[in-house]
Amino acid sequence: MDDLQPQELASYTPADAPVPTSEVVVERGSTAQEMAPRLNRSAADVVRFLLQQGEMVTATQSLTDEMMELFAEEVGGTIRIVDPGAEQEQELQQILGLDDEIDPEDLAPRPPVVTVMGHVDHGKTKLLDRIRSANVVDGEAGGITQHIGAYQVDHNGQKLAFIDTPGHAAFTAMRARGAEATDIVVLVVAADDGVMPQTIEAIDHAKAAEVPIVVAINKIDRETADVNRVLAQLAERDLIPESYGGDIVTVEVSALEDLGIDDLLDQLLLVAEVEELTAVPEGRASGVVLESHLDKGRGPVSTILVQHGILAVGQPLVAGAAWGRIRAMLNDRGEQVKQAGPSTPVEVLGLSDVASSGAAFVVAQDEKTASKVADTREHWQRQASFAHTAAAASGGAKLEDIFKQIQAGEAATLNLIVKADVHGSLEALTESLRKLERDEVKLAFVSRGVGGITENDVQLAAATNATILGFNVRADRKGRSLADELGVEIRHYEIIYKLLEDVENAVLGLLEPEYEEVITGDAEVREIFKIPRIGSIAGCYVLNGVITRNSKVRFLREGTIIWRGTVSSLKRFKDDAREVAAGYECGIGLSDFQDLQAGDIIETFEEREIPRS
Numbered sequence: 001m002d003d004l005q006p007q008e009l010a011s012y013t014p015a016d017a018p019v020p021t022s023e024v025v026v027e028r029g030s031t032a033q034e035m036a037p038r039l040n041r042s043a044a045d046v047v048r049f050l051l052q053q054g055e056m057v058t059a060t061q062s063l064t065d066e067m068m069e070l071f072a073e074e075v076g077g078t079i080r081i082v083d084p085g086a087e088q089e090q091e092l093q094q095i096l097g098l099d100d101e102i103d104p105e106d107l108a109p110r111p112p113v114v115t116v117m118g119h120v121d122h123g124k125t126k127l128l129d130r131i132r133s134a135n136v137v138d139g140e141a142g143g144i145t146q147h148i149g150a151y152q153v154d155h156n157g158q159k160l161a162f163i164d165t166p167g168h169a170a171f172t173a174m175r176a177r178g179a180e181a182t183d184i185v186v187l188v189v190a191a192d193d194g195v196m197p198q199t200i201e202a203i204d205h206a207k208a209a210e211v212p213i214v215v216a217i218n219k220i221d222r223e224t225a226d227v228n229r230v231l232a233q234l235a236e237r238d239l240i241p242e243s244y245g246g247d248i249v250t251v252e253v254s255a256l257e258d259l260g261i262d263d264l265l266d267q268l269l270l271v272a273e274v275e276e277l278t279a280v281p282e283g284r285a286s287g288v289v290l291e292s293h294l295d296k297g298r299g300p301v302s303t304i305l306v307q308h309g310i311l312a313v314g315q316p317l318v319a320g321a322a323w324g325r326i327r328a329m330l331n332d333r334g335e336q337v338k339q340a341g342p343s344t345p346v347e348v349l350g351l352s353d354v355a356s357s358g359a360a361f362v363v364a365q366d367e368k369t370a371s372k373v374a375d376t377r378e379h380w381q382r383q384a385s386f387a388h389t390a391a392a393a394s395g396g397a398k399l400e401d402i403f404k405q406i407q408a409g410e411a412a413t414l415n416l417i418v419k420a421d422v423h424g425s426l427e428a429l430t431e432s433l434r435k436l437e438r439d440e441v442k443l444a445f446v447s448r449g450v451g452g453i454t455e456n457d458v459q460l461a462a463a464t465n466a467t468i469l470g471f472n473v474r475a476d477r478k479g480r481s482l483a484d485e486l487g488v489e490i491r492h493y494e495i496i497y498k499l500l501e502d503v504e505n506a507v508l509g510l511l512e513p514e515y516e517e518v519i520t521g522d523a524e525v526r527e528i529f530k531i532p533r534i535g536s537i538a539g540c541y542v543l544n545g546v547i548t549r550n551s552k553v554r555f556l557r558e559g560t561i562i563w564r565g566t567v568s569s570l571k572r573f574k575d576d577a578r579e580v581a582a583g584y585e586c587g588i589g590l591s592d593f594q595d596l597q598a599g600d601i602i603e604t605f606e607e608r609e610i611p612r613s
């Protein structure tokens with residue numbers, strides 16, 4: 001980049017072909033290469049223009065909405081940005097006959113769907129098993145023949161469905177896909193252990209989903225059980241129990257000794273009644289896929305939740321991009337059933353593919369329609385997976401936003417997810433961070449852990465509006481792109497006081513970041529060559545972006561930083577190269593670091609000034 005002079009940039013003029021005068025539809029996440037031709041411009045025009053604006057992108061990198069709009073404006077065109085397949089999906093909905101509004105007259109009450117969440121070992125599984133074995137419809141003794149992760153029980157003649165979510169992040173991920181499967185969350189808190197990090201995580205996920213919470217205070221049979229402490233801890237978390245004058249229903253139970261389970265079910269039915277849950281009881285079924293897997297003998301198997309209508313064996317089903325005629329349907333005890341109505345989970349066999357969890361399903365008019373819809377979706381899903389949606393601003397308390405909240409006189413909570421390389425530094429960081437708390441600004445540790453920043457951390461941060469702080473660890477590629485997509489702020493630090501300073505500045509409302517670090521590329525080390533008198537050359541494959549000579553680099557092994565420095569030489573085959581782009585191999589020379597191994601990641605970055613607003 002250093003040999004592009006400002007004069008050259010200033011002399012940039014668009015090419016001669018006219019820019020279309022009518023509105024041009026551009027897909028979200030398009031690259032310069034994809035967008036430019038629609039405006040009769042070249043990818044180079046786009047890259048050069050953005051460089052002028054201080055944005056360094058390559059021709060094959062996804063552009064943000066803002067970048068595309070800026071460029072269109074610059075050349076005098078008008079664009080409309082759409083999600084890949086968004087328009088097609090509307091058409092598909094019409095083809096499936098789903099664009100009709102539901103007539104309130106057609107609605108009838110339906111059973112509630114309940115998800116159980118809580119800290120590990122607080123008794124989630126035990127409670128689910130207890131509820132199930134005590135209430136199976138025909139009282140089949142110990143009859144849990146099969147675990148399908150969702151079941152329906154009968155309590156005093158009323159039905160309830162329970163779904164076992166594999167984790168809090170899965171719950172939110174499903175929600176994010178628009179699948180509102182859960183009506184009530186049961187938060188399990190062990191009475192002897194109290195509110196723990198994952199309890200808080202569960203509370204945050206449930207609150208984010210705006211689903212009512214019923215608290216099951218479990219293990220009350222234990223001598224060390226302290227129900228009052230749990231109630232106080234809940235109140236601290238803004239879940240004010242009824243006994244404190246609030247509206248949170250709490251029920252004392254022992255999953256082990258079978259105490260309070262009936263009471264819990266009674267309370268769930270009461271909450272459900274208040275919620276006035278309804279569904280269309282008859283006609284064409286629709287609902288949501290809870291879980292799918294490929295079974296060796298049976299092919300794709302999906303656990304689905306019917307939300308409206310009656311699903312029957314033999315019907316043609318479309319579930320996201322999968323379709324098929326239902327060959328067989330099994331209930332939660334592995335028994336074949338012919339039909340399933342609202343709030344019933346069933347396993348279906350006969351789909352063409354493993355349907356993704358969270359996908360909506362519907363019965364189609366016929367097999368031809370089902371296959372057409374599924375195939376079209378598959379095509380667009382493939383397109384969309386390339387598109388990377390740029391930072392969707394979420395209205396949470398990020399470091400930058402805190403200042404505004406304080407100015408507005410609101411007490412703010414800064415939700416943090418802290419990841420560090422070793423336990424020692426994690427503990428030290430938490431200690432020091434706690435000391436930064438003020439009356440106006442509280443710090444909440446949504447989660448703390450050792451190791452690289454993963455998709456799960458990002459998912460959780462999105463759900464809880466948390467900022468992720470990484471100390472001597474990095475986000476992996478999946479984590480990073482998900483963070484971009486969800487607008488999650490990840491901050492990487494290598495110096496403890498710098499981290500503390502930033503958080504303190506945020507807390508004091510003084511944060512005016514001047515520089516941000518932008519990752520420009522990363523490459524994977526494939527092979528190490530030792531060359532006498534020159535040192536090591538790492539044979540690399542560039543995974544993302546561009547590796548540029550003299551750029552700052554750090555080396556990562558399993559997400560942990562092992563070295564920092566600069567690229568001293570860069571070669572393509574035998575020749576010196578100024579930069580090497582994603583998809584190519586290159587040799588990277590390292591003057592004073594010899595300890596690289598195959599599989600290490602070389603990441604280059606630059607410090608970019610953030611314009612003050």
Ligand code: GDP
Pocket residue numbers: 118119120121122123124125126127218219220221222253254255256257
């Ligand atoms: P999960 O990780 O939340 O699913 O927890 P589990 O259901 O696996 O329970 C963790 C442990 O706590 C197991 O050893 C259970 O037997 C025990 N446990 C669960 N519920 C109770 C209870 O009500 N009382 C007592 N004393 N132990 C329980």
